Amino acid sequence: MIRVLVADDQALVRTGFRMILENTDDMQVVGEAGDGARAAAMALDLRPDVVLMDIRMPGVDGVEATRRICAAGLQTRVMVLTTFDLDEYVYAALRAGASGFLLKDTLAGDLLSAVRVVARGDAVVAPSVTRRLLERHIGTGPAPAPTALDTLTDREREVLSLIARGLSNLEIAARLHLTEGTVKTHVSRVLAKLDLRDRVQAVVHAYESGLIRPGV
Structure with missing residues (x-):
């Protein structure tokens, strides 16, 4: 069973992801967080397999939360979620240790596939978008x-x-x-x-x- 923590500051979005994830036989949502600080704390406590991490959240954002989780040396993998494919924060999250990113309007099937890929230790890379991100931010x-x-x-x-x-x-x-x-x-x-x-x-x-x- 893949244990997933959902972090997003919008309750409706969290509910939507929970419904998609729990409509499968191999995934379980073990918690929800509305900000980055809570997400990082819950990840350290619950040790989920995957965290679906919204990038832009109030207070501690998804980048810092990702950094805290990855620095803790857990087996937990972080997949960041964003509205924009060239979001400046995504690059920072990848550098912080995220195992990939998805757009929030990703189809349900693609989301589930991505969670499975990340859970088994691989990474979700959208080559064209990832390359554009790197070229834009590295200089x-x-x-x-x-x-x-x-x-x-x-x-x-x-x-x-x-x-x-x-x-x-x-x-x-x-x-x-x-x-x-x-x-x-x-x-x-x-x-x-x-x-x-x-x-x-x-x-x-x-x-x-x-x-x-x-x-x-």
């Missing part, structure tokens, strides 16, 4: 020193750059003439070497380290 200044990228092999750097461009494991396998299993191994090694949780953080790291330059 086009000089590339920083590669630092941790030096620990990667040439093949691992290549795989990371393709992840950052939004390719799936299957697409990377086709591009590099590898099996999908081999690509999964490379992805796992990249995440381990760079101490990253998932593909979302890998994408952010690729941009921030200068491996991928905005607009390129």
